[in-house]
Amino acid sequence: MMVESASETIRSAPSGQNGVGSLSGQADGGGGGGAGAAGTAGGGAGRDTATGSDSNGEMSPAELLHFQQQQALQVARQFLLQQASGLSSPGNNDSKQSASAVQVPVSVAMMSPQMLTPQQMQQILSPPQLQALLQQQQALMLQQLQEYYKKQQEQLHLQLLTQQQAGKQQPKEALGNKQLAFQQQLLQMQQLQQQHLLNLQRQGLVSLQPNQASGPLQTLPQAVCPSDLPQLWKGEGAPGQPAEDSVKQEGLDLTGTATTATSFAAAPKVSPPLSHHTLPNGQPTVLTPRRDSSSHEETPGSHPLYGHGECKWPGCETLCEDLGQFIKHLNTEHALDDRSTAQCRVQMQVVQQLEIQLAKESERLQAMMAHLHMRPSEPKPFSQPVTVSAADSFPDGLVHPPTSAAAPVTPLRPPGLSSASLHSGGPTRRRSSDKFCSPISSELAQNHEFYKNADVRPPFTYASLIRQAILETPDRQLTLNEIYNWFTRMFAYFRRNTATWKNAVRHNLSLHKCFVRVENVKGAVWTVDEREYQKRRPPKMTGSPTLVKNMISGLSYGALNASYQAALAESSFPLLNSPGMLNPGSASSLLPLSHDDVGAPVEPLPSNGSSSPPRLSPPQYSHQVQVKEEPAEAEEDRRPGPPLGPPNPSTSGPPEDRDLEEELPPGEELS
DNA sequence: ACCAGACTAAACAGGG
DNA sequence: GCCCTGTTTAGTCTGG
Numbered sequence: 054m055m056v057e058s059a060s061e062t063i064r065s066a067p068s069g070q071n072g073v074g075s076l077s078g079q080a081d082g083g084g085g086g087g088a089g090a091a092g093t094a095g096g097g098a099g100r101d102t103a104t105g106s107d108s109n110g111e112m113s114p115a116e117l118l119h120f121q122q123q124q125a126l127q128v129a130r131q132f133l134l135q136q137a138s139g140l141s142s143p144g145n146n147d148s149k150q151s152a153s154a155v156q157v158p159v160s161v162a163m164m165s166p167q168m169l170t171p172q173q174m175q176q177i178l179s180p181p182q183l184q185a186l187l188q189q190q191q192a193l194m195l196q197q198l199q200e201y202y203k204k205q206q207e208q209l210h211l212q213l214l215t216q217q218q219a220g221k222q223q224p225k226e227a228l229g230n231k232q233l234a235f236q237q238q239l240l241q242m243q244q245l246q247q248q249h250l251l252n253l254q255r256q257g258l259v260s261l262q263p264n265q266a267s268g269p270l271q272t273l274p275q276a277v278c279p280s281d282l283p284q285l286w287k288g289e290g291a292p293g294q295p296a297e298d299s300v301k302q303e304g305l306d307l308t309g310t311a312t313t314a315t316s317f318a319a320a321p322k323v324s325p326p327l328s329h330h331t332l333p334n335g336q337p338t339v340l341t342p343r344r345d346s347s348s349h350e351e352t353p354g355s356h357p358l359y360g361h362g363e364c365k366w367p368g369c370e371t372l373c374e375d376l377g378q379f380i381k382h383l384n385t386e387h388a389l390d391d392r393s394t395a396q397c398r399v400q401m402q403v404v405q406q407l408e409i410q411l412a413k414e415s416e417r418l419q420a421m422m423a424h425l426h427m428r429p430s431e432p433k434p435f436s437q438p439v440t441v442s443a444a445d446s447f448p449d450g451l452v453h454p455p456t457s458a459a460a461p462v463t464p465l466r467p468p469g470l471s472s473a474s475l476h477s478g479g480p481t482r483r484r485s486s487d488k489f490c491s492p493i494s495s496e497l498a499q500n501h502e503f504y505k506n507a508d509v510r511p512p513f514t515y516a517s518l519i520r521q522a523i524l525e526t527p528d529r530q531l532t533l534n535e536i537y538n539w540f541t542r543m544f545a546y547f548r549r550n551t552a553t554w555k556n557a558v559r560h561n562l563s564l565h566k567c568f569v570r571v572e573n574v575k576g577a578v579w580t581v582d583e584r585e586y587q588k589r590r591p592p593k594m595t596g597s598p599t600l601v602k603n604m605i606s607g608l609s610y611g612a613l614n615a616s617y618q619a620a621l622a623e624s625s626f627p628l629l630n631s632p633g634m635l636n637p638g639s640a641s642s643l644l645p646l647s648h649d650d651v652g653a654p655v656e657p658l659p660s661n662g663s664s665s666p667p668r669l670s671p672p673q674y675s676h677q678v679q680v681k682e683e684p685a686e687a688e689e690d691r692r693p694g695p696p697l698g699p700p701n702p703s704t705s706g707p708p709e710d711r712d713l714e715e716e717l718p719p720g721e722e723l724s
Numbered sequence: 725a726c727c728a729g730a731c732t733a734a735a736c737a738g739g740g
Numbered sequence: 741g742c743c744c745t746g747t748t749t750a751g752t753c754t755g756g
Contacts, residue, residue, distance in 0.1 A: 514729085514730060533745060533746085534744085552733095553731095553733080556732075556733075556734085557732065557733095559745070559746060559747085560732085560733095560746090560747085560748090561731090563745095563747050563748075570746080577745080726756105728755095729754090729756105730752100730753085732750100732752080732753105733749100734748100734750085735747100735748085735749080735750105736747080737745100737746085737748105738746085738747105739743100739744085739746105740742105740743090740745105
């Protein structure tokens with residue numbers, strides 16, 4: 054299987070190259086681990102503010118104010134909790150956001166910021182995705198912030214009203230003081246709001262314009278609360294953010310019921326035990342779990358949540374000397390409680406999100422591959438790309454196993470190839486193509502770009518490649534040097550091991566009777582004797598069970614094959630058969646391919662079509678190449694042939710095709 | 725296990 | 741003498 058082919062490839066690539074080939078290597082996922090620096094210590098600067106506000110008020114009024122303020126905060130907090138907890142309870146009118154709409158965002162908001170550092174996010178997500186995610190998050194945060202502020206405002210207004218009413222009965226001064234206090238409250242609110250916005254901006258989560266940010270409550274979408282928490286976790290809140298601090302202090306010291314978000318947020322300050330949960334940098338949290346899960350399978354004795362001497366519980370990096378200690382720690386610190394449950398929930402969301410991400414990425418990959426190599430149109434779920442691609446690439450149905458060739462080196466592999474290999478499962482030999490008359494041309498047409506740029510060994514035999522090179526020319530003849538050039542031009546792989554493959558090319562030219570050397574005026578050129586070429590293919594091909602098997606194999610294959618055949622029938626086939634077929638020109642583009650691949654089979658396709666693969670049919674070989682101006686009668690001698698090939702006035706040459714690119718009209722056969 | 729095909733490596737020869 | 745081109749031989753792998 055893969056191995057074989059791989060090994061073969063390696064072998065084939067003489068010493069020197071192999072090494073190089075492996076360049077592509079696989080990017081290990083290295084992660085980059087995070088730099089610890091990022092984290093910020095949550096610190097506590099700034100809580101003065103909170104106090105400060107208190108101080109504003111006068112005694113009793115102030116207290117009242119404070120009290121009410123706390124109430125408002127409480128409401129906000131509950132709101133937060135609700136959101137954080139998963140929004141399950143629609144209860145409050147707050148539940149404004151439809152579960153569906155919110156759910157995702159929330160999860161995202163919860164996980165990304167707190168759990169993942171920006172760097173990690175970037176590593177995991179593609180730029181566009183990141184952006185989308187951030188936007189989502191941003192939107193959510195803004196929305197929540199807005200709501201939060203709205204609530205506060207309402208509260209304050211309410212307070213104001215009540216107090217005003219009360220004020221009527223009170224001395225004016227008192228009223229004045231209260232109003233002053235309220236105004237201050239409002240100011241604070243605004244400040245708070247701005248602070249949050251600034252924070253968000255700092256984090257890059259919000260791209261609001263300064264002016265916007267500065268805007269008053271009404272205009273802005275502000276951000277605090279739930280969504281905000283994440284940022285707190287990140288450590289953003291650390292240094293002097295009065296507002297946040299105040300919020301935390303007052304609002305967060307809730308009871309244990311706090312959901313994840315809360316608990317996390319609160320952790321730093323409120324509950325000591327949780328302190329370690331603070332994700333200073335949040336990095337390890339998300340990823341670790343997964344890692345662990347996998348690892349734990351590996352080591353039975355270990356615990357998935359224990360690694361490298363520390364607790365891998367999200368946010369907890371407590372060092373534990375041994376498993377026993379860890380277990381103890383686990384039972385005490387991460388027992389079944391709200392916090393753990395909430396964290397677990399978060400983790401679930403993280404995983405879920407990642408899975409979704411994976412699915413999306415896979416889909417994208419599929420689409421990319423489809424676009425690059427095969428039919429762009431078919432976006433298939435990656436579930437079984439293999440089959441498809443295989444089919445695509447090898448219309449003939451043969452499984453050519455290019456397979457592994459690609460594996461070692463390339464980052465990308467021609468769809469056809471790889472898939473084929475995979476699909477076939479059988480590792481057929483790497484160079485099968487010619488053997489089975491595989492349609493090199495079609496394969497090349499489809500993936501020539503790939504081969505051109507990827508240092509992958511093409512899955513074709515030297516003989517088939519040489520033949521292809523020769524057939525692609527209008528005259529159907531090439532000098533050795535031109536053949537070399539074709540190889541290097543068409544395959545990145547052959548730009549490297551020159552000595553080796555050139556020797557192989559020469560060896561093949563000499564060895565195979567199908568390659569005829571013709572003395573030309575200018576020198577010697579090589580042509581292809583199709584008849585010989587066909588001969589050398591295994592006779593069984595025609596009806597060989599294996600062949601049939603191959604053809605049949607592959608779900609999609611049938612259809613593709615059919616289409617392929619149809620295409621061939623339409624385009625090339627006629628040409629091939631026809632005596633004149635060889636005219637290089639027109640045909641060249643198609644023919645080469647077709648012959649080639651179709652090659653032997655020449656005629657098969659048309660009628661039998663579906664069942665029989667092109668090549669199968671008995672050969673009518675067709676064309677023989679005619680040497681250009683040859684003086685080369687000799688050659689004819691060699692090749693018994695009567696005019697084998699008749700036909701071809703090869704000369705007619707068509708024109709342009711020279712470069713494969715042009716020659717192989719993609720559309721033609723592939724479809 | 726055998727065979728055939730494909731590939732790599734090398735030696736050798738002729739010509740420019 | 742060097743390089744390119746061609747021819748041959750030998751050894752190894754792989755799939756049938």
